[in-house]
Amino acid sequence: MTGGNRPGRLSGKVVVVTGAAAGQGAAEAEALAREGARVIATDIVEAPGCRRLDVSSDDDWAQLAAELRDTHGQLHGLVNNAGVTWRARIDEVRPEDMARVHAINVTGPLLGIQHLTPLMRAGASIVNVGSSAALTAHYPVAYTTSKWALRGLSGTAAMELGPRGIRVNTIHPGFIETDMTASAAPAFREANLSGTPLGRTGTVDDITPLVVFLLSEDSAFITGAEIPVDGGLTAHGGAKPISDALREDA
Numbered sequence: 001m002t003g004g005n006r007p008g009r010l011s012g013k014v015v016v017v018t019g020a021a022a023g024q025g026a027a028e029a030e031a032l033a034r035e036g037a038r039v040i041a042t043d044i045v046e047a048p049g050c051r052r053l054d055v056s057s058d059d060d061w062a063q064l065a066a067e068l069r070d071t072h073g074q075l076h077g078l079v080n081n082a083g084v085t086w087r088a089r090i091d092e093v094r095p096e097d098m099a100r101v102h103a104i105n106v107t108g109p110l111l112g113i114q115h116l117t118p119l120m121r122a123g124a125s126i127v128n129v130g131s132s133a134a135l136t137a138h139y140p141v142a143y144t145t146s147k148w149a150l151r152g153l154s155g156t157a158a159m160e161l162g163p164r165g166i167r168v169n170t171i172h173p174g175f176i177e178t179d180m181t182a183s184a185a186p187a188f189r190e191a192n193l194s195g196t197p198l199g200r201t202g203t204v205d206d207i208t209p210l211v212v213f214l215l216s217e218d219s220a221f222i223t224g225a226e227i228p229v230d231g232g233l234t235a236h237g238g239a240k241p242i243s244d245a246l247r248e249d250a
Contacts, residue, residue, distance in 0.1 A: 009216040011036030014072045016064070016116065018055050018108070019082030021047035023178035024129070027204035028079055028211050035212050040068070043082070055082045055108030061115040068119055075119040077215040080109035081129045085180060086142045098142045105146035106153060113157055113168075122165025125215045128154045130172040130226070135234040147172075151226065158224035167223035169214050174230025176202040195240055197232035 015032050019025035021043035029041040042053035042064070054060045068075055083105045086097050109128055117124075133140070134147035151170060158168040175181055175192040181201075193201065207229055213219050228234050236243075 008034065008036035009212065009218065010077075012038075013076035013215070014038045014040065014068070014074070015077035015079065015215060016040045016042060016068075016075065016112070017079040017081055018042050018053060018112065021045050021050050023180065024173070024176060024204050024207055025079075025081040027208050028081060031208035031212055032077075032079075032215065035216070037077070037215075038072070040064075055080075055112065056103040058111055058115075061111045065115040065119065068116070073119075074121060075116055076124050078112055078116050078124075078126045079129070079211060079215070080112055080126065082108055083129065083131075083146075084143075085140060087140045087184075088142065089139055090141045093141050098145070101142040102146045102149065105143070106149045109150060110153055113153075113161075117161060117164075117166060120164075120166050123217070123220070124166045125219070126157065126161075126166065126168045127211055127214045128168065128170045130154075130170045132172050132174040132228060132230045132234050134170075134172055135226075135228060154226070155224060162223055167214075167219070169219075169222060169225045169227065171207070171210055171214070172226060172228045172230065172234070173207055174202055174228070174233040176204060176207060178204065192233065194244075195233055195236075196230065197236065197240060200231065202229065202231060 010032055015037045017025055017029045017039060020029040020041035029039045033039045041050045043050045044054050053064055084101055086101050088097060113126065128150055130150050131147040133144040134151050138144040154168055154170040161168055210227065210229060
């Protein structure tokens with residue numbers, strides 16, 4: 001996937017995007033390509049323009065790193081977008097569910113950082129895709145704990161890689177209209193809408209400009225940041241239902 005001949009903010013940069021076969025990942029890959037990046041789109045499923053990558057596999061990451069070294073020599077950006085959800089509650093979740101979700105949502109980004117940062121020089125940027133679940137006590141315990149763990153990984157990576165000039169930032173999408181959220185119960189969507197001050201769900205177009213910005217030189221002094229993209233869902237800390245109830249009684 002290329003960005004054509006039009007110069008952009010990411011012209012000449014090589015960027016890997018995981019989970020790029022559809023939804024938010026595909027939109028991120030397309031937006032980066034439009035800005036001139038040479039995008040290596042990856043996913044565990046077969047899809048046009050995507051290289052197969054199981055993010056939980058150390059061997060898969062090693063093979064990708066070797067290919068990138070031979071083909072491009074260096075890497076300028078990594079978007080750890082791949083992730084899975086599992087909606088079992090705390091009294092239902094099984095150890096194997098926890099292990100599987102964490103292998104993809106936490107170990108996957110860790111392996112990507114370990115294998116690909118040797119190809120990065122000063123100015124490179126990593127974007128980890130978290131979730132509003134990482135800022136709340138969201139009920140799907142396997143998913144929520146994995147995204148909280150990703151926050152810790154991101155902070156540590158930003159500290160450890162900073163002296164090399166490599167930036168690491170995390171974005172936390174709220175309810176974004178994708179296949180993942182489409183599979184949730186209608187009540188889940190309605191509850192998110194009622195808790196979001198902007199009064200709407202998000203789209204992939206709300207996410208992609210931020211990813212482009214964080215991978216570009218426009219954000220050259222930003223690292224270790226955690227940026228919610230959730231319409232204000234997590235900002236009120238649970239106070240919105242109280243505010244709404246008092247407004248109705250007024």
